[in-house]
Amino acid sequence: MSTPGVGVTVPAGFRSAGVTAGLKAHGGRDLALVVNDGPHPASAGVFTSNRVVAAPVTLTRAHLERATMRAVVLNSGGANACTGAEGMEDARATAAHVAAALGLLPEQVGVASTGLIGERLPMETLLAGVDLAVPALAADAAGGACAADAIRTTDTVPKTVQVDGPGWVIGGMAKGAGMLAPGLATMLCVLTTDALLEDEGAALALREAVRTTFDRTDSDGCMSTNDTVLLLASGASGSAPDPTEFTEGLRSACAGLARQLIADAEGASHDIEIVVQGASDESAGEAVARSVARSNLFKAAVFGNDPNWGRVVSQVGTVPSSLAPFDPEDLDVTINGVTVCRGGGVGDPRELVDMTPREVHVVIDLHAGEATVTLWTSDLTHDYVHENSAYSS
Amino acid sequence: MSTPGVGVTVPAGFRSAGVTAGLKAHGGRDLALVVNDGPHPASAGVFTSNRVVAAPVTLTRAHLERATMRAVVLNSGGANACTGAEGMEDARATAAHVAAALGLLPEQVGVASTGLIGERLPMETLLAGVDLAVPALAADAAGGACAADAIRTTDTVPKTVQVDGPGWVIGGMAKGAGMLAPGLATMLCVLTTDALLEDEGAALALREAVRTTFDRTDSDGCMSTNDTVLLLASGASGSAPDPTEFTEGLRSACAGLARQLIADAEGASHDIEIVVQGASDESAGEAVARSVARSNLFKAAVFGNDPNWGRVVSQVGTVPSSLAPFDPEDLDVTINGVTVCRGGGVGDPRELVDMTPREVHVVIDLHAGEATVTLWTSDLTHDYVHENSAYSS
Numbered sequence: 001m002s003t004p005g006v007g008v009t010v011p012a013g014f015r016s017a018g019v020t021a022g023l024k025a026h027g028g029r030d031l032a033l034v035v036n037d038g039p040h041p042a043s044a045g046v047f048t049s050n051r052v053v054a055a056p057v058t059l060t061r062a063h064l065e066r067a068t069m070r071a072v073v074l075n076s077g078g079a080n081a082c083t084g085a086e087g088m089e090d091a092r093a094t095a096a097h098v099a100a101a102l103g104l105l106p107e108q109v110g111v112a113s114t115g116l117i118g119e120r121l122p123m124e125t126l127l128a129g130v131d132l133a134v135p136a137l138a139a140d141a142a143g144g145a146c147a148a149d150a151i152r153t154t155d156t157v158p159k160t161v162q163v164d165g166p167g168w169v170i171g172g173m174a175k176g177a178g179m180l181a182p183g184l185a186t187m188l189c190v191l192t193t194d195a196l197l198e199d200e201g202a203a204l205a206l207r208e209a210v211r212t213t214f215d216r217t218d219s220d221g222c223m224s225t226n227d228t229v230l231l232l233a234s235g236a237s238g239s240a241p242d243p244t245e246f247t248e249g250l251r252s253a254c255a256g257l258a259r260q261l262i263a264d265a266e267g268a269s270h271d272i273e274i275v276v277q278g279a280s281d282e283s284a285g286e287a288v289a290r291s292v293a294r295s296n297l298f299k300a301a302v303f304g305n306d307p308n309w310g311r312v313v314s315q316v317g318t319v320p321s322s323l324a325p326f327d328p329e330d331l332d333v334t335i336n337g338v339t340v341c342r343g344g345g346v347g348d349p350r351e352l353v354d355m356t357p358r359e360v361h362v363v364i365d366l367h368a369g370e371a372t373v374t375l376w377t378s379d380l381t382h383d384y385v386h387e388n389s390a391y392s393s
Numbered sequence: 394m395s396t397p398g399v400g401v402t403v404p405a406g407f408r409s410a411g412v413t414a415g416l417k418a419h420g421g422r423d424l425a426l427v428v429n430d431g432p433h434p435a436s437a438g439v440f441t442s443n444r445v446v447a448a449p450v451t452l453t454r455a456h457l458e459r460a461t462m463r464a465v466v467l468n469s470g471g472a473n474a475c476t477g478a479e480g481m482e483d484a485r486a487t488a489a490h491v492a493a494a495l496g497l498l499p500e501q502v503g504v505a506s507t508g509l510i511g512e513r514l515p516m517e518t519l520l521a522g523v524d525l526a527v528p529a530l531a532a533d534a535a536g537g538a539c540a541a542d543a544i545r546t547t548d549t550v551p552k553t554v555q556v557d558g559p560g561w562v563i564g565g566m567a568k569g570a571g572m573l574a575p576g577l578a579t580m581l582c583v584l585t586t587d588a589l590l591e592d593e594g595a596a597l598a599l600r601e602a603v604r605t606t607f608d609r610t611d612s613d614g615c616m617s618t619n620d621t622v623l624l625l626a627s628g629a630s631g632s633a634p635d636p637t638e639f640t641e642g643l644r645s646a647c648a649g650l651a652r653q654l655i656a657d658a659e660g661a662s663h664d665i666e667i668v669v670q671g672a673s674d675e676s677a678g679e680a681v682a683r684s685v686a687r688s689n690l691f692k693a694a695v696f697g698n699d700p701n702w703g704r705v706v707s708q709v710g711t712v713p714s715s716l717a718p719f720d721p722e723d724l725d726v727t728i729n730g731v732t733v734c735r736g737g738g739v740g741d742p743r744e745l746v747d748m749t750p751r752e753v754h755v756v757i758d759l760h761a762g763e764a765t766v767t768l769w770t771s772d773l774t775h776d777y778v779h780e781n782s783a784y785s786s
Contacts, residue, residue: 051709051710051714051721052707052710052721053710053721081703081707082703082706082737083739084722084736084738087738116703117706117707118702118734118738223707223708223710224707225703225707225710294687296689296773296777296781297781300778300781300782301781301782303778303782306782309511310472310475310509310511310618313445313511313618314445314474314617314618315616317444317445317616317618318444318616319444321444328444328445329477344475346476346477380689381778382775382778382779384689384693384778385696385773385775385777386775388694388697388773389693389694389699
C-alpha cells in the first residue's frame, strides 16, 4: 500500500526545491527542481499521447533518448504549449540554464510545464527562479514538500506518495486537477527511488505502472498537451529489486497519486470508482468503463446524489460490440452495494442507494467473460463549470 | 430554407392530436398521435444506434419491416427503456390499442416514448390517453401544434418545421433537449410529406437527410436508447418528387429541427457551430469536429465567454492520425471571425473576440485537404448541471 509522504526526497540520492519565481499571477511557489545525485542514476519517462504536444514534452522526450536524466525543472504558471519555435527555444534555454548551474549536460535535464496554453513563458523570471532554486536544493522533507507545492495549478493540495519495498523505497509527487484523461492527464509527476535500476528496466516498470493507474484516471475526458511522468532512480540503496516486485511498488505509488488527483479534481464532490467485471478481456472492460466515465449525464446525476442507472446502461450501450461483446439483456449495475439494474432491467429499488458518501462505487457486470477493470472519475458539478469557465481570466 | 410552421399537419393527408393523458408528473400534454390518411402511404424510420434500445424502438423497427406505417403514437413521461419483457408487452399493447381504434393492423402503427429510463409506463393511463387522442385528431394547425407540444420533456418550446418543394411540402416536429449525440439524440421526430413516394425512396432520402443534420448535432455526447426519426408520406399531392430535390428538402427540414434542438439544449447559453475545413475527407473532418464538440473544458470556456483556443487545439490533437491526417503545426483556429491560432501557435489577440452573441462560430482549418464538415453543439453551463442533477427527482 502507498502512503502519503514527503515526496521526491524520501529515497536517498535526491535533492529538491520549490521556490517562488513569480510566474503565477496570484503568487506562491511556481518552480520546482529535482536533482538525482546517484550514485547510479537511471531514468524513464511517459508522456501525453496528444498529437499537439508542448515544447517541454518534445524536448524532454528527446533528452531521455540521448542521456540518463539527472535533473528536472518543473514550472506552473504557463504550459509553453502552442508557442511555436520560440517556445521550443525557451524550453531549450531552460534546460541549458539548469545544466550550467548544476554542472550537467543540457540533455541530462528534463523540463516540464503546466498552466495556460498559447502564451510564452516570461523567460527572465523563470531563469531567475532557477537561480533561486539551485541554492535551495535540499535532501530533507522540506525540499520534497516545497517541490510538490510549487507544481500546483488549480490543485488545492500538494500530492505526494511513499512506497516501501524490501531494501528500496519509492517517493513521488504529482499535480493535476483537470484535463485528467486517458493517455495521462494534465498532470506532471516525478517518481524517485533509491533502487538500483538501468534505464531499460525503469522504462518497462514505469510504462506498466502508468497503464493501470494514471491511464485509468479520467476526470473530464480531456487530454493535455503537457502530461509528463518521470521516474528517476539513484541506486543509492545498492539494492537491485525484483522487477515484478518493483513494478508493483511503482504501480502502487502511481495508484496512490492518481487517487489523490481524482480526490482533488476541479470542483468534484464525489469520487467515482467504476468497476467493469465479467468483461471478455481487459480492453473490452476498459472501453465500457471509459465510456461511462465520460457521460456528462451520469456524472451530473451523481452530483445530484441520484443513482440514475439508466444513464449507466444507456452509456454502456454506446460501446460498439466489436470493442466489447456483451448482451444488453445480461447487464447488471450495482451502485454503492445495491443492484439497481438486473438483467438489463429494473433491479432493487433505487431508494435503497445511499449516495451521500464522497466515494461512489459503480459495478457493471457484463457477464461476458472473466476480466475486471477499474477506473476512477469524478462527478460533474457547478464548481467544475465555474472553475473552467473562469480559468483563463 | 426551412421555416418553422405548424408541423406534421402542414402536408395534406395527415391528422394529428396531442392530449393530456396524465403521464407527466407535472401535467401538460403528454401523448401525441399522427395518422397518415394517404391516399398513397409510404414510410421510413431511422433509430438510435445504441445497443441498449427501448422497447418502442425494437417494436417500431420490426413493424416498419413488415408494413407501411399508417399511424404513430408518441408519449413523453416515460421512455419504456430497460423494462424487460413487460416493457415490450406494453409497447405491443399500445400499438394494438391504437390499431384497433383506427381500424389498422398493429404492424401499421409505430410507437415512440421519451422520459425516464427503467420504469414501466402506467398502461391504463396511457391507453386512456389514446382514447382521448383518437377523437381529437385534426388536419388543421391546432392538430399539429398540440402534437408537437405533447412530445416535449425538458424542451422549453415545441419544435416544428415546414419546407416547400415544387408540388409537394414537408412538415415535421421534434423533441429533444439533452442526450443529443451522434447516431441521433434523445429525440423523437416525425416528418410528414404529401409527396408521392415508395417506402424504399423514403428510406434512402431519410437516411441521407439525417446523416448530415441530426447525426451532426451533439449537445452532450450522450446517446439515447429511444431516438426515433420517422418519415410518413401520404402521396396526397399526387406529385412524385425528383429524388435529389426531395432529399435536399428533407435535409433542410431536418437541419431546421436540429438547429432548434440545439438552441433549446438543456441549460445552454451559447449555440456553437464547429466548422472543420481543409480536412482530408468528410470522416476526418467529422472526427475532429466531434472531438471538439465533446470537450467539457472548451464548452465550459465558451460559457465563460472565453475564446480559449488552447482547449480547441489540445482537443484536436487527441484525434488519432489514422482517423484524421494533419500536421499540428498547420492548425488555424478562428473564433467569431478572429484567427486566434495560426500555424498551431499564437495568432491574433484573443481580446479581439466578441463572445457575447448567442451563436459562437469556430472554424478549424486542418490544411490537409478539401473537405468541410459542420457540426452544432452547445456550451456547458451551470444550468446543464442543475437540470441533469435534479431531473429524476
